[in-house]
Amino acid sequence: MVPVSHIVLLSTALFFIGMYGFLTRKNLITMLMAIELMLNSVNINFVAFNKYLYPGKLDGVFFSIFIIAIAAAEAAVAIAIIINLYRSHKTIDVDAASELKN
């Protein structure tokens, strides 16, 4: 049997990979992809804790299902905003959207 800590280590590493992508990417779509990776790493934790530490409850499974639903809504809204930004700026680079600076 694989210890629970190894599953948690996997999700920690995945979370920081997502964070690295979020900090280094300049393109809005790839930043959105990095956020999806971070949300998924959290889901792994919830499901593993529910399965191995509290098998009598279902809170972890429901948390991950609701996170998936909210991530879907978030991705849809983000892509609508990206398409609107592309229409007005002809690019989806984060540096191009600087109207609210200063």
Added chain:
Amino acid sequence: MIYELLKTSLALTAHQIIFYLIAATILVTGLLAVTSPKIFRSAIFLLFSLLGIAGLYFWMEMEFVAAVQISVYVGGIVVLIIFSIFLTEHAGKEARKAPPVRTIAASLAALFGIILGFLIIGQYPFAVSSEAFDNSVSRIGEAMLNYNEGGFSLPFEVVSILLLAAMVGCIVVAMRPGVLSKTEKTKEEK
């Protein structure tokens, strides 16, 4: 002593070997997804990483969560991302790189985060329960519509309202400016 250690480390069961293979797949494809210079390739690597996470849920015998993961993430979000890449950029175009200072700082931050996380997790004893997990889907369905103690009826309804609001919001945000006023004008003409 060393022989004993080697023997125990080599005596991995198929269950463990599958876990480490899935973990390696998730991490390698995830890393490629955030570092690949081509946007379309990075979307495909993200697809494989999400499929690997679904495989991890299957490995944990959480079939319902794995099915939700595949249908929502792989069937929905990744397809949406690929469509938006086609709508906004050239698929083979290379993404602009961040300045090297930021790359070094971000990789150092991620590295220190991983090391700190590993140290903290290594100290924490996870008390694994001996109880078996009842993973029948009917249990999840009953809890989802149960409004008594331990039920999730209220968050279920709240999420449904959130999804409706997000859907309407997406249509309004992504609509071409002037579409609404045009339809109103044609109505007035009639």
